[in-house]
Amino acid sequence: MSGSGGVHALVRRAHEERVLAILRERGGLSRAQIAARSGLSRTTLSEITSELLARGAIVVVTTDAGERAGSGRPAELLALDPRSGQFLGVDLGHTRARVAVADAAHEIIASGVEEYPAGSSWPRRLAAGVDLVDRVAREQGVGLTALQGIGVGVAGPDPAGGSRADVLAAFAERFSAPVLVDNNTRFAALAEATIAADRVPAASGEPEAGNARPAGRAATGSAVAGHEVGNLLYVRLADGIGGGLVAGGRLISGAGGVAGEFGHVKVDRSGAVCRCGKRGCLETVAAVRPALAAAGVRDLAELAARREEPQVRAAMDRVADALGRVLADAALILDPEQIVIGGPLPRAVPSIVARAGAVVAGESIRLGAGPLIRAARLGDDDGARGAITACFRQSPLLAGYPGVPRPRPSGSPS
Structure with a gap:
């Protein structure tokens, strides 16, 4: 990501995360209340909230009609969508794939596991991980259109018969969120350190x-x-x-x-x-x-x-x-x-x-x-949870995690 367009995308992402953090802390708020707490202009905030509403990250929960004095159009109150997945953690182990999805409040809202035989080819394991994400979202009623980050843990420095580039390509093709890849046991270490x-x-x-x-x-x-x-x-x-x-x-x-x-x-x-x-x-x-x-x-x-x-x-x-x-x-x-x-x-x-x-x-x-x-x-889901923790720590201004490039699928918005 480079040039003025890249900087604009990073700043926009920072604004989105600021709005989500305010709603995570305060609950239902009007746009005016969010603007006052975030310091964003009403024009910028309108663009950000419209995008978040379109992606399903936030929803309109009610209006302030019951609290208003006098005339005037009631203001919509916005809140986080409790069934919207914001962060996705995937652990591709030797004999199984594990998936966990966290919401904007950093709570795990969906998870699942898919086993495969030891010695399964890397393409099969990678496909099992991607398919498991879709199945968990479908069966547990979780939306993935508002993902902010995806962490994928793999066994070993590089997966046998494949590479981390394969992981990036597979998940970037399926989702538009930034993807980071690391060793699954290192992700588990991060999860244990956090708790x-x-x-x-x-x-x-x-x-x-x-x-x-x-x-x-x-x-x-x-x-x-x-x-x-x-x-x-x-x-x-x-x-x-x-x-x-x-x-x-x-x-x-x-x-x-x-x-x-x-x-x-x-x-x-x-x-x-x-x-x-x-x-x-x-x-x-x-x-x-x-x-x-x-x-x-x-x-x-x-x-x-x-x-x-x-x-x-x-x-x-x-x-x-x-x-x-x-x-x-x-x-x-x-x-x-x-x-x-x-x-x-x-x-x-x-x-x-x-x-x-x-x-x-x-x-x-x-x-x-x-x-x-x-x-x-933590149990066997420690790698997936640690992958989510790594996503939490990803600064929107790229300060911190020794990450990998963030490819986006062809035609996706910057």
């Missing part, structure tokens, strides 16, 4: 189930919406192992987009060959399939049911120890405030979090303190 201070146990209470608190480190905080942890390290144990780093409140991608790939840190030089081509990566030990094989169980349900048996517990202890060694090294280098461990494996065996936390605590060199290690609080 990190909510529901944190008081220092005098017990830790949440599955949390590990190193000696000398008390969890503090209060349930304040929107409060964030500025420095957080996240790792997810699933079909693969990925991670993310939030530093100074910002999601870190790295120079090549591979920051947080903890799954490919070597833990056993004589170990199994990893899908990345190296030998003995953490993923060959602590991803779901090798963990199930080591425990001698068929699936996660059986693992959860038998996790206290000696053979199974010993296998999970080895997983936790390998994970803990990788996280301990990362903690010494990055010095995070919190380390969050998520994914289906620690949900099935919560003791993995506590044991890995003990390893990290044992390696800490900070006097009397170390990072708080806890289980993830």
Whole structure:
């Protein structure tokens, strides 16, 4: 986006977001009241509200006829449309696509999941994600004509058999909103950082189930919406192992987009060959399939049911120890405030979090303190939610997120 037309589009987007923020905070308001709060001229505001009405972002809820004194035409009161999706988050994982839609109040109003076989081609996974968005909108009665942003998370630095350009093209062709693409686990890290201070146990209470608190480190905080942890390290144990780093409140991608790939840190030089081509990566030990094989169980349900048996517990202890060694090294280098461990494996065996936390605590060199290690609080929709969070943070003046180009479909308005 360049030239005077691009600047005009950015300024217009900023005006739209200002109007939506006022309505999100105040509820039904007349155009005159919105103009007074926004500082926009009546002409500019009329253009903005007309566009938002046409897109379905806002609706006319009533008039002020009952409150007016004297004659004069009643003024329309405008409000956010509660069924209008403003932000779309998509997570294209190894075995399923997940979708979440948020309204202008930043509340999730629709969501869904579509599973596909492991090893499905990239075109099939991408098509499943786009089709799922349409199905969720249709079945749950959500409008997508007023989208302000779309975040799409993909597994790995680049999807196997495809590229992020494919994602941009597919979603830009279907929708006219700006699209940003990043690793789905990094998006999950951003989501966990955003909710990190909510529901944190008081220092005098017990830790949440599955949390590990190193000696000398008390969890503090209060349930304040929107409060964030500025420095957080996240790792997810699933079909693969990925991670993310939030530093100074910002999601870190790295120079090549591979920051947080903890799954490919070597833990056993004589170990199994990893899908990345190296030998003995953490993923060959602590991803779901090798963990199930080591425990001698068929699936996660059986693992959860038998996790206290000696053979199974010993296998999970080895997983936790390998994970803990990788996280301990990362903690010494990055010095995070919190380390969050998520994914289906620690949900099935919560003791993995506590044991890995003990390893990290044992390696800490900070006097009397170390990072708080806890289980993830979000479920499998964390990547989609984090993608929406990244959209929230997209400045209309392009300050902030290390994003990607914002193509628009042919013929769409600037």
